[in-house]
Amino acid sequence: MNHRAKIVVLGCALLLTAGAAATATASGDAPRQREAAALTGTARLYRSAGDDITFSFDAHLAAKDTADPTKATGTFEFSHYLNGEGARAKAKVDCLLTGGKVAVVSGVITSSDLPGAKGKRVGVTVHDLGGHDRLGYSWASTGSPVETKELPTCVSSAPFEKVKKGTGDFTVVPWRPDF
Numbered sequence: 001m002n003h004r005a006k007i008v009v010l011g012c013a014l015l016l017t018a019g020a021a022a023t024a025t026a027s028g029d030a031p032r033q034r035e036a037a038a039l040t041g042t043a044r045l046y047r048s049a050g051d052d053i054t055f056s057f058d059a060h061l062a063a064k065d066t067a068d069p070t071k072a073t074g075t076f077e078f079s080h081y082l083n084g085e086g087a088r089a090k091a092k093v094d095c096l097l098t099g100g101k102v103a104v105v106s107g108v109i110t111s112s113d114l115p116g117a118k119g120k121r122v123g124v125t126v127h128d129l130g131g132h133d134r135l136g137y138s139w140a141s142t143g144s145p146v147e148t149k150e151l152p153t154c155v156s157s158a159p160f161e162k163v164k165k166g167t168g169d170f171t172v173v174p175w176r177p178d179f
Contacts, residue, residue, distance in 0.1 A: 036066040037096050037175035039076075039103040039126055043133060043168030045161045052081045053161075055124065055135060057170065059093045059105045066177055070153055072096035076107060076124065078137075087114035089145065091122055095153035098175040101128040106138070106153045109145065116146040123156035128172040134159035135170075 042056040057076045065071035072093050079088035091107030098104075106123040122145045123138035136157035139145045163170070 033063045035060055035173060036063050036177075037061040037069070037072070037098040037103070038173035039096060039098065039105050039170065041168055041170035043135075043163040043170060045135060046164040049082065052079070052086075054079050057105065057124075057126070059096045059103075059107075061096050061175065066175070069097045069175070070095045072105070075110075076105060078124070087112060087117070089114060089117050089122075094121070096175075097154045098172050100174055101172050102126070102159070103128070103170075103172045104154050104156050106151070106155060114144070114146060117144075120145050120148060121151045121153070122148065123151060123154065125156040125159045126170045126172060127159040128170050131163075131165075131169050133163040133170045135161045135163065137161075 038061070039057045039059040042054065045053040045055070047053060055076065055078045059072055059074040059076060061069060061072040072095055074093040075090060076093065077088065077090045080086045089109045089112035091109045093105055093107045095106045096103065103126045104123060106121055108119060108121050109117050112118055125136040127134040136159040138151055138156045139148050140157040140160070142148055
């Protein structure tokens, strides 16, 4: 693209931006501020044995809390069933860190039908690859959230699991801290 074309494109972009800002101001709506980070969505994991494993996220870090990922809010849920047996859990978010399309969220389990799980902190890592997402979790090496001892906030494993094709998609909003 030559220099003149770049100026025309830049000028159009500025006009569109100014028009959107004027419209928001004229209608009384303030321009919406982007949240600092987010992890949302639901998907099932792929397992060749047919396990039914689902993870759902609704985790957010408000723009005003950019400097402190432990102020993240929301919940996440997970379940694992095979042949009618298994368990589910719901956790309250206590930390959310994202970098590019990778998110690490942690939370304390608030409800579960897995004995001993309530009150345990768990962490999950998501790699948002647009329909071919990957996921990891803090209990990968222990086999159960109950076996995890004193997990700090925002700790998890590498995203080694694959999302089952066609079952959902996770969305990661990248964190942009002021350094």
